[in-house]
Every structure is written in structure tokens, then in C-alpha cells.
Amino acid sequence: MQTQQNKFDLIIIGGGPIGIACALEAKKKNLSYLILEKGCLVNSLYHYPTNMTFFSTSEKLELDNIPFISNNPKPGKREALEYYRRIATNNRININLFEKVTKVSSDSGDYHKVTTGKAEYISDNVIVATGFYDIPNYLEVPGEDLPKVSHYYNDPHYYATQKTLVVGASNSAVDAALEIYRKGGDVTMIVRKPEIGERVKYWVRPDIINRIEEGSIKAYFNSSLKEIRDTEVVIDTPEGEDVLDNDFVLLLTGYRPNFEFLKNMGIDLSEDGRKIPEYNEDTMETNVPGIFLAGVICGGVETHKWFIENSRIHAKLIMDHISSKTKVS
Incomplete structure (x- = not known):
């Protein structure tokens, strides 16, 4: 009424x-x-x-x-x-x-x-x-619904000492990768394009590029996530398929x-x-x-x-x- x-x-x-x-x-x-x-x-x-x-x-x-x-x-x-x-x-x-x-x-x-x-x-x-x-923009890959997968990131402490895959190269993905690395996480990034996005915050972009170049953060460019499993992930890279040990996946794809x-x-x-x-x-x-x-x-x-x-x-x-x-x- x-x-x-x-x-x-x-x-x-x-x-x-x-x-x-x-x-x-x-x-x-x-x-x-x-x-x-x-x-x-x-x-x-x-x-x-x-x-x-x-x-x-x-x-x-x-x-x-x-x-x-x-x-x-x-x-x-x-x-x-x-x-x-x-x-x-x-x-x-x-x-x-x-x-x-x-x-x-x-x-x-x-x-x-x-x-x-x-x-x-x-x-x-x-x-x-x-x-x-x-x-979220879902990737619709097998395993995306596993408990270890999230489309949102909050705090780096949760991922300390863990093998964490960050998918994406926007501000949110870059911030997460850097913070988790600095809290003792083992970070790998999957980037669809050949480089970190140009729209990443200008004071952060050089930081992530340097961490990747020195090997502190691993990155696969021109690559995509193919499958998520309980203890590993499968990715497609220019060199072929690769399987990585993994604890958590952050799908920060917008x-x-x-x-x-x-x-x-x-x-x-x-x-x-x-x-x-x-x-x-x-x-x-x-x-x-x-x-x-x-x-x-x-x-x-x-x-x-x-x-x-x-x-x-x-x-x-x-x-x-x-x-x-x-x-x-």
C-alpha cells in the first residue's frame, strides 16, 4: 500500500x-x-x-x-x-x-x-x-568456482607465504601483486597483453615493471589461464601449456x-x-x-x-x- x-x-x-x-x-x-x-x-x-x-x-x-x-x-x-x-x-x-x-x-x-x-x-x-x-568479469574457465578463487582482493596478509596467481594487469591486479609480494607471498601474474597496462597508476607502474624484471614477481605475458585445479593451475603461454603449483587465484579482470x-x-x-x-x-x-x-x-x-x-x-x-x-x- x-x-x-x-x-x-x-x-x-x-x-x-x-x-x-x-x-x-x-x-x-x-x-x-x-x-x-x-x-x-x-x-x-x-x-x-x-x-x-x-x-x-x-x-x-x-x-x-x-x-x-x-x-x-x-x-x-x-x-x-x-x-x-x-x-x-x-x-x-x-x-x-x-x-x-x-x-x-x-x-x-x-x-x-x-x-x-x-x-x-x-x-x-x-x-x-x-x-x-x-x-565481476568471469573468465568461465574450469575451476573458477573453487574455494581458493576470488574475484575480489582485500588484504595481503591472507596470502603471506602462499603461491598466489594474479590474473590481470589493471590497477587492482598490480596493487594486489605488489602488496602480496611485500608481505611474503609467492606471486605470479598472468597478463593477456604484452606488457603492464598503460592506465596503471603512474607512480605504481615502474614499481611492478622493476619487480618483474628482477624476478621478485613472476609474470607470463601474452598468456591466459586455461584451468584451475585444487593445487595447481594450467596456463597457455606463447611457448605452450604450463602447469604451476598454486594455493590461491585472484581473478582481477575487472x-x-x-x-x-x-x-x-x-x-x-x-x-x-x-x-x-x-x-x-x-x-x-x-x-x-x-x-x-x-x-x-x-x-x-x-x-x-x-x-x-x-x-x-x-x-x-x-x-x-x-x-x-x-x-x-
């Missing part, structure tokens, strides 16, 4: 930094809003590796010109959690945590019905700011947005393999009237194109458009 308390000008799906930025802008426009977040506050950030350092400097991560003071030019995970938590609590952001959105329907044409595991809401507008960290969730809302995705959602770059409104996108989800599978630093502006674009519609109506 719908109640007045369940009606909003705007519902924001996702309580990450960009979702919070949208809420701050909604408050400025005197719009009633609610953030629905399936996990804890800034849930994806909370699940990042313990020692993660941002690529961006602290001022690039600021919301609404609220200063982000950090001990170093590039802040770490714990500082970011503190910063965004303070913003949410001090500004009394209206947010329901641990409430997952299961469906958004727009059958009436006048409003959207948002269904969660706990309640139903109706809203004139919906912003999808769900990021991409929840769904993540992707929940495209099915978007399609079920009626949002069109590009058919060129990039799966970029259809939206107006001036307003961030999708092909479904009243449904907007904000943050990294705008990039489809190209998750490296949007991040906090360059997508904070989405909040203002959306709220300017919604408030102009509200005034006209």
Missing part, C-alpha cells in the same frame, strides 16, 4: 559518492528525495582493498565544495570512508541502507514505481547511480554494471559491444522519460571512462533539469 511517506520527487538508486552528490543537489532545489542503497554507505568503496590509494587527489573527490583533508595528496580508502560518511551524517542525507531495489516500473507514464525487498515507492524521477563493482537491471527498466544499450546506455549528455536523462543515469554506469563496459572526479557534474545537470520541469508543471 502506497502512503504519502513513500512518494518522492526523486529516488536515487545507489548510495555511493555520486548518489550522495545527487542528494546534496536535490536538497538545494528543495526536492523531496530518497537514496536506496543495497549495502552500507558507499558500499563499493567499503569493499575496495584495505590499502587502496585513489588515483585522484583529494580535491578531485570533493562533493559540493566540502573540503576533503587527507594526510597525503592522494587519499586512501579509510580517509574516503570518513569523508563521505561525515557528509552523509552532517547533512542528514535521507538514505535507506541495506535495502536493495529489485524493480523499477514506469507503466503509468506519470510516475515510476520502485520496488525493494522491504517496500514500494513512487517517484516522479529516478536516478540510477549504481556503479559497476558488484559483477567488473561491469548490471545491464539486465537497466534493460528491465526499458533503457536502451548500444549494440556495438560497449553496451553504453542511451542518455542525453546535457540532462543525463535516458530514453525512458524521468529516469536518469549518474556516474560510471554511463560508460557501459568502458568502466575506466567515468569516475568520481569527472562525474560529480552529473548531479547538477540532473537536478537543474528536474527542477526546471517541476517549475513548468
Whole structure:
């Protein structure tokens, strides 16, 4: 049953930094809003590796010109959690945590019905700011479901003295390989391309290259993982198949947005393999009237194109458009 308390000008799906930025802008426009977040506050950030350092400097991560003071030019995970938590609590952001959105329907044409595991809401507008960290890019190789395999990395201590295979050459893979090596792990990397990725953080890339060249970290380039077994892995290399003793496998091959969730809302995705959602770059409104996108989800599978630093502006674009519609109506 719908109640007045369940009606909003705007519902924001996702309580990450960009979702919070949208809420701050909604408050400025005197719009009633609610953030629905399936996990804890800034849930994806909370699940990042313990020692993660941002690529961006602290001022690039600021919301609404609220200063982000950090001990170093590039802040770490714990500082970011503190910063965004303070913003949410001090500004009394209206947010329901641990409430997952299961469906958004727009059958009436006048409003959207948002269904969660706990309640139903109706809203004139919906912003999808769900990021991409929840769904790994699976390799679909035999043994990928073994207990020793993970698509997420947290802390290097767990892998101390163990033979750990890291698959990938992005920032997450490189950070994991270096940290585990420095905590006494025996690290081997499998890299699909001929070298470490160019988008790896510029202060980290020389470090991993040097560790590989000196033999501290073993690396197989132009190679791929073929099979995971209980105590070993099988890899394809330019020289042929190789079998390595192994204790743990970290498949850090990236993540992707929940495209099915978007399609079920009626949002069109590009058919060129990039799966970029259809939206107006001036307003961030999708092909479904009243449904907007904000943050990294705008990039489809190209998750490296949007991040906090360059997508904070989405909040203002959306709220300017919604408030102009509200005034006209």
C-alpha cells in the first residue's frame, strides 16, 4: 500500500559518492528525495582493498565544495570512508541502507514505481547511480568456482607465504601483486597483453615493471589461464601449456554494471559491444522519460571512462533539469 511517506520527487538508486552528490543537489532545489542503497554507505568503496590509494587527489573527490583533508595528496580508502560518511551524517542525507531495489516500473507514464525487498515507492524521477563493482568479469574457465578463487582482493596478509596467481594487469591486479609480494607471498601474474597496462597508476607502474624484471614477481605475458585445479593451475603461454603449483587465484579482470537491471527498466544499450546506455549528455536523462543515469554506469563496459572526479557534474545537470520541469508543471 502506497502512503504519502513513500512518494518522492526523486529516488536515487545507489548510495555511493555520486548518489550522495545527487542528494546534496536535490536538497538545494528543495526536492523531496530518497537514496536506496543495497549495502552500507558507499558500499563499493567499503569493499575496495584495505590499502587502496585513489588515483585522484583529494580535491578531485570533493562533493559540493566540502573540503576533503587527507594526510597525503592522494587519499586512501579509510580517509574516503570518513569523508563521505561525515557528509552523509552532517547533512542528514535521507538514505535507506541495506535495502536493495529489485524493480523499477514506469507503466503509468506519470510516475515510476520502485520496488525493494522491504517496500514500494513512487517517484516522479529516478536516478540510477549504481556503479559497476558488484559483477565481476568471469573468465568461465574450469575451476573458477573453487574455494581458493576470488574475484575480489582485500588484504595481503591472507596470502603471506602462499603461491598466489594474479590474473590481470589493471590497477587492482598490480596493487594486489605488489602488496602480496611485500608481505611474503609467492606471486605470479598472468597478463593477456604484452606488457603492464598503460592506465596503471603512474607512480605504481615502474614499481611492478622493476619487480618483474628482477624476478621478485613472476609474470607470463601474452598468456591466459586455461584451468584451475585444487593445487595447481594450467596456463597457455606463447611457448605452450604450463602447469604451476598454486594455493590461491585472484581473478582481477575487472567488473561491469548490471545491464539486465537497466534493460528491465526499458533503457536502451548500444549494440556495438560497449553496451553504453542511451542518455542525453546535457540532462543525463535516458530514453525512458524521468529516469536518469549518474556516474560510471554511463560508460557501459568502458568502466575506466567515468569516475568520481569527472562525474560529480552529473548531479547538477540532473537536478537543474528536474527542477526546471517541476517549475513548468
